[in-house]
Amino acid sequence: MxxxxxxxxxxxxxxxxxxxxxxxxxxxxxxxxxxxxxxxxxxxxxxxxxxxxxxxxxxxxxxxxxxxxxxxxxxxxxxxxxxxxxxxxxxxxxxxxxxxxxxxxxxxxxxxxxxxxxxxxxxxxxHKKRYNADEVLILTPHCLQQAACGIKITNDITQCTECGACNISGLLDLQRRYQVEVVVVTGGTLARKRIQDMKPALVIAIACERDLMSGLMDVRQLPVYALTNERPEGPCHNTRVNLLEVEQVLKRFIKR
Ligand code: SF4
Incomplete structure (x- = not known):
């Protein structure tokens, strides 16, 4: 990390x-x-x-x-x-x-x-600051979900049946093990709304460089750890994230 x-x-x-x-x-x-x-x-x-x-x-x-x-x-x-x-x-x-x-x-x-x-x-x-698990929000873009998957996970990630075809199942596993909130958003506006509603103390944001940059510029008062997604099939389509890195970030920032 x-x-x-x-x-x-x-x-x-x-x-x-x-x-x-x-x-x-x-x-x-x-x-x-x-x-x-x-x-x-x-x-x-x-x-x-x-x-x-x-x-x-x-x-x-x-x-x-x-x-x-x-x-x-x-x-x-x-x-x-x-x-x-x-x-x-x-x-x-x-x-x-x-x-x-x-x-x-x-x-x-x-x-x-x-x-x-x-x-x-x-x-x-x-900064060396640590947070309670319930203060941490993982925000991830909708394109992380396998495009062919018909399950609606934008309101509730637990709807994922964990077939393992995309990283959503891995994030759901992290949500369960670390008791953090994972939210899938379809754009910057929804991401900002979720932050306003949930008022986390730390956001771990997964997105492309452009979206991360605009997010970081928007939420100046809130600590945001930014993770760039992988795009093996081009932008906004079946993107991936390094789950090991996400877990490392959780281990580093959550109080034990
Ligand atoms: S892991 Fe979950 S979200 Fe991804 S394709 Fe399978 S069921 Fe759909």
Missing amino acids: NRMTNQEQKSLKKTMILLLLLLVALATAIGVFVWILAEETLLGYRLIGVVLLAVLVALSIIALSGMVAFRRLWYNKPIPIWMFSMSHFFLRWLYPTLTHMSLWFNIDKDDIRRAYTRLNNQALLN
């Missing part, structure tokens, strides 16, 4: 390169602004320039904190919670810019999402 996969390492490296490029661009812009301000004599233009300069400096500090957090993650060092909060803030503001930049450098957006998910998970692992 703690070791980074090769794919995560590659994603982290690419995201750090993008951040470095962004920092260089911001530093250049700051330099140009300072130079323009030094030349400007009109007070109005000077004030506007100072405000823009302050914004650029703030963005640079935020990007730098993200860069430092990713670097610590790379060297497997603990990430202080304040640094994670700043990185979280940084991604909300700089994520659209980074994804645009990723297009120019032919970097997959999922690399940025994967790097952030890893950062998020590591911050939770560093």
Whole structure:
């Protein structure tokens, strides 16, 4: 659970390169602004320039904190919670810019999402907090269910007859053994509603990189451990999850 996969390492490296490029661009812009301000004599233009300069400096500090957090993650060092909060803030503001930049450098957006998910998970692992089993909610997408299965499990996962054709049976087994709630959702809106209704203290979310990223951005006050699903048959169809990893996460976070 703690070791980074090769794919995560590659994603982290690419995201750090993008951040470095962004920092260089911001530093250049700051330099140009300072130079323009030094030349400007009109007070109005000077004030506007100072405000823009302050914004650029703030963005640079935020990007730098993200860069430092990713670097610590790379060297497997603990990430202080304040640094994670700043990185979280940084991604909300700089994520659209980074994804645009990723297009120019032919970097997959999922690399940025994967790097952030890893950062998020590591911050939770560093925190060392544990939860009662009834405070933990596992949220999983509907595409984890075998497409050919006719059983409706979105309201109640216990309807699964455990034929073993998909990972739902494994999750049902974990629900029973660890006494946690497992909910299958058909989209982000329903996921948010379930969180509002059930008020868990910890969510273990299973989804693709894009959905995990938007979920992590949405529920800022709630700890969410994010697990990327496997998609051997393409997106949103007969997806899988590493049940051993889900169980490891449960063992790590549930009070014994
Ligand atoms: S494990 Fe459950 S949900 Fe999956 S195909 Fe079998 S009966 Fe359907």
